[in-house]
Amino acid sequence: MLTRKEFIQISLETNLFFQRIMKEHLFFIQTSLPSINESEIDEANTLKKSFEALLAETVIFGNCAVRNEVLQSNEIVTPFTLRAEQISSKLTGASLNLEITEAEYDLRSDPNFNYTQWLEEKIYNINMRSMNLLEEVINLKKKLLKSQLECEIFTTLYPLLIEHILREAELYMETLKSLQNRKLPDxxxxxxxxxxxxxxxxxxxxxxxxxxxxxxxxxxxxxxxxxxxxxxxxxxxxxxxxxxxxxxxxxxxxxxxxxxxxxxxxxxxxxxxxxxxxxxxxxxxxxxxxxxxxxxxxxx
Missing domain, CATH: 1.20.1260.120 (Protein of unknown function DUF2935)
Known part of the structure; x- marks a missing residue:
């Protein structure tokens, strides 16, 4: 059974990493489809913006609450992330919320941070909302893969790449489900x-x-x-x-x-x-x- 501190800390670290990964998967899907697939492009864009809104919130709660080793690992952002976003958005015309990245560069760790019951409830809520969004993302990826394998859609993403990003989404879901039960994944x-x-x-x-x-x-x-x-x-x-x-x-x-x-x-x-x-x-x-x-x- 995870302690309150462990639940909050691991949840925040998991979400800070994977919420960004998921919204970028959606950016890659959005920019890999031809204009004829307007509904799929719109769906990917809508989910991307939803994950961005959730990530922006997670960043606020994560400041001072996450471990220094995670921040120092450059898994949340790297020194290149902001520039990579700026160029990629300019080249594709697809939007990216750069303010989130700027805020992530300012994230700090505080060993004396107070992990309150109020914060525990907020993080539980973020996990639930992440899971709800994640379910939609997993369904979109499965739908795209099926359409691609049946030659009903064209995308510049390899079928293996879609399977790859689907596996990552499923790992994220498995992790969140365990955390909501105050456990680590089995x-x-x-x-x-x-x-x-x-x-x-x-x-x-x-x-x-x-x-x-x-x-x-x-x-x-x-x-x-x-x-x-x-x-x-x-x-x-x-x-x-x-x-x-x-x-x-x-x-x-x-x-x-x-x-x-x-x-x-x-x-x-x-x-x-x-x-x-x-x-x-x-x-x-x-x-x-x-x-x-x-x-x-x-x-x-």
């Missing part, structure tokens, strides 16, 4: 290692597929990173090899994080030939930062 370390190693492998594969064919060196690195995570997954994590898998995952994630960071910088400076929008570069960098923080906590 997942083993191996479950978490397998989940995020697959996410990292697919990120490398997506990057490889979205880079221009002339970017041979970057494509080769992306392919090597994907193969590294694939090999780790093939070892099938269990209680006997968990420590070894953890160490290998940590090293591989540090490598892909460095690759993503350099890639995001290159995209922002317009020095990489690709069809990768800068916000996608920053998005996958934040997910690597998130996983790296989880791995370090496991190791300690």
């Amino acid at each position: 997942r083993t370390r191996c479950d978490d290692l397998n989940f995020w190693n697959q996410i990292m492998e697919e990120h490398a594969e997506f990057i490889d597929g979205l880079l221009d064919p002339t970017e041979e060196e970057l494509k080769e690195t992306a392919e090597e990173l994907a193969e590294t995570f694939e090999k780790i997954l093939e070892e099938r994590c269990n209680k006997n090899n968990e420590k070894e898998i953890l160490n290998k995952s940590l090293k591989a994630t540090e490598n892909i994080r460095a690759f993503k960071k350099a890639g995001t910088e290159g995209l922002l400076a317009c020095k990489i030939r690709s069809i990768i929008i800068p916000l996608l570069g920053d998005h996958v960098l934040r997910e690597a930062n998130h996983y790296l923080r989880i791995l370090k906590e496991m190791k300690n």
Whole structure:
């Protein structure tokens, strides 16, 4: 059973990370569809704005209440997030609430913070509203995937990418449901290692597929990173090899994080030939930062 402080803190940290991830998934869906799919574009845009409103509220409650390690991990925002949003919004014409990002840069941690019953009730409410929105997002992603696989819709997102962002939404939902019952999700370390190693492998594969064919060196690195995570997954994590898998995952994630960071910088400076929008570069960098923080906590 989680204490009040644990419930508030973990809920806020989970929402600060995943609410942004979800609203960016919706931005990617919105900007990947042709104009003929007006209803799907409008639905993605409406859900995106709803998640932005919720995130803006979460940021207010999160100030001083979250752990310093989470803020320092750069999983909430990176030094590149605001610029990536500005460029991506300008290139696509799709709106992004930049004030949220500016507020997130000002987030602080306070070890003497008072976790009150009033705040506990507010966070419970935010979790419920996140779950309600999340249900709609999951349904939209499932609908898009089905339409795409049945050749009834065109989108520039790979089917695997839609499955990928659907899995992330389902993990977020699973986490929130557990938190509302004052528990952590019933997942083993191996479950978490397998989940995020697959996410990292697919990120490398997506990057490889979205880079221009002339970017041979970057494509080769992306392919090597994907193969590294694939090999780790093939070892099938269990209680006997968990420590070894953890160490290998940590090293591989540090490598892909460095690759993503350099890639995001290159995209922002317009020095990489690709069809990768800068916000996608920053998005996958934040997910690597998130996983790296989880791995370090496991190791300690």
